[in-house]
Amino acid sequence: MEQIEKNAHYTLRVGIVDLFMLMLKDWLWMTVFCVATAAFGVFVAFSIPKVYRSNVMLAPEEAQGMLGGNVSSLASMVGLDMKLGTNDAIYPEIYPSVMHSTDFLVQLFDTPVATADGSVKTTYRNYLAKHQKSTWWNDAVKATLGAMKPKPATTGRPAGVPIDPGHLTYEEDLLAQAVDASIKCMVDKKTDVIDISVEAQDPLVAKTMVDSVTSQLQAYITDYRTRKARADLAYLEKVYDEAKRQYDAARHNYAVASTAHQDVVMETARSMVKALENDMQLKYSIFSQVAEQKQLAQANVQKMTPAFTIIRNSTVPIKHSNMPKLIIVAMFAFLGFFVRTMVLIAKNRNTFIQKA
Numbered sequence: 001m002e003q004i005e006k007n008a009h010y011t012l013r014v015g016i017v018d019l020f021m022l023m024l025k026d027w028l029w030m031t032v033f034c035v036a037t038a039a040f041g042v043f044v045a046f047s048i049p050k051v052y053r054s055n056v057m058l059a060p061e062e063a064q065g066m067l068g069g070n071v072s073s074l075a076s077m078v079g080l081d082m083k084l085g086t087n088d089a090i091y092p093e094i095y096p097s098v099m100h101s102t103d104f105l106v107q108l109f110d111t112p113v114a115t116a117d118g119s120v121k122t123t124y125r126n127y128l129a130k131h132q133k134s135t136w137w138n139d140a141v142k143a144t145l146g147a148m149k150p151k152p153a154t155t156g157r158p159a160g161v162p163i164d165p166g167h168l169t170y171e172e173d174l175l176a177q178a179v180d181a182s183i184k185c186m187v188d189k190k191t192d193v194i195d196i197s198v199e200a201q202d203p204l205v206a207k208t209m210v211d212s213v214t215s216q217l218q219a220y221i222t223d224y225r226t227r228k229a230r231a232d233l234a235y236l237e238k239v240y241d242e243a244k245r246q247y248d249a250a251r252h253n254y255a256v257a258s259t260a261h262q263d264v265v266m267e268t269a270r271s272m273v274k275a276l277e278n279d280m281q282l283k284y285s286i287f288s289q290v291a292e293q294k295q296l297a298q299a300n301v302q303k304m305t306p307a308f309t310i311i312r313n314s315t316v317p318i319k320h321s322n323m324p325k326l327i328i329v330a331m332f333a334f335l336g337f338f339v340r341t342m343v344l345i346a347k348n349r350n351t352f353i354q355k356a
Contacts, residue, residue: 022344033340034333041332045325049133053321054206055197056214057312060092060221092192096185099196099217102165105176109163111212116204116316124209128178129171133201183213193311203317210314218308229304233297236290243290247283254280 023030098104109125120131163172184197196214200206254276 019341019345022348023341026340026344030337030340033336035336037336037339038329038333041329042325044332045328047135047137048322048328049135049201050320051199051201051322052203052206052317052319053197053199054203054210054314054317055195055312056210056310056314057193057195058214059191059193059309059311060306092187092194093189095187095194095217095221098220099183099185099213100180102168102176104216104220105179106163106165106168106172107216108179108209108212109175111209113205113208115202120202124179124205124212125175127205128175131201182209199321207314207316214314218306221306225306226301226304229297229301233294233301236294236297240287240290240294243283243287247280247287250276250280250283 109123111124112121113124113127114121115131120127122131168176182199184195184199186195187193188195196210196217198206198210198213200209254273257273257276
């Protein structure tokens with residue numbers, strides 16, 4: 001009998017009615033727990049600095065034909081990703097990865113910003129480093145970690161030395177992380193509509209930075225799309241200048257020889273003038289062809305430049321984007337209710353433990 005008792009299994013089965021009766025008897029302490037945690041929630045809610053969010057919605061130009069675009073849209077509806085008729089290595093789905101890259105973030109450091117009240121006018125880097133409010137628990141964590149961690153070996157970058165995205169200092173890396181955390185980019189796979197948002201503790205700074213991020217992304221994509229076309233145009237401009245120089249020289253030589261030998265009837269002189277005229281015509285033909293190719297290259301650069309349609313412009317946000325304080329207080333009150341309930345179950349575990 002003792003052996004059977006030792007091998008018996010026990011389970012914790014909490015009955016709703018029994019638990020409710022325990023909570024009813026413990027209503028005073030239950031109220032104290034909920035009120036205390038709710039009061040702490042109020043303190044926490046008012047300790048969180050206000051954050052404002054500004055966003056832009058834009059649609060990039062399609063880089064594929066009509067048939068490919070239609071097939072791709074149908075494929076996206078069933079969860080497939082088909083990029084037909086395009087050679088682009090950078091398409092809307094990877095724009096978020098581009099925006100979160102170190103090269104992209106570093107270019108935002110020196111963006112000039114100003115607060116809505118006009119009290120601060122500085123760069124985005126200095127705004128994040130010197131004009132940010134922080135919660136008391138974040139300050140406590142930073143102080144604790146700062147005391148435990150050794151100081152980094154990398155020091156600040158000397159004045160005038162440009163930032164190397166591949167070799168950031170400790171402070172620059174923290175700044176890049178802060179900028180990265182403030183930027184959000186979502187792409188609708190069905191429509192390729194891009195939603196870019198930036199959060200900041202000042203509404204005007206949020207709008208300024210979302211405009212800067214959008215402009216930077218457009219410049220990045222434009223540079224990528226037109227890189228080869230611009231290289232071809234630069235080459236043709238050099239060829240054009242050289243062809244024009246040779247044509248001007250040939251025209252000058254022909255004009256000088258023609259003027260000097262206009263009254264000469266010798267066959268040798270006439271042959272020389274004729275040869276200079278032919279050379280001038282040849283140089284002109286080459287110059288005309290290069291000039292035409294240059295115009296085509298200029299048109300190609302314009303053709304390759306992507307167009308972005310702004311669906312919704314950025315605005316200075318009026319309301320903050322923080323979680324409502326009432327919800328924070330309710331969450332802490334529920335936490336107090338949950339903790340006290342667990343305490344009740346632990347204290348009265350003998351009531352709920354049954355043999356399996």
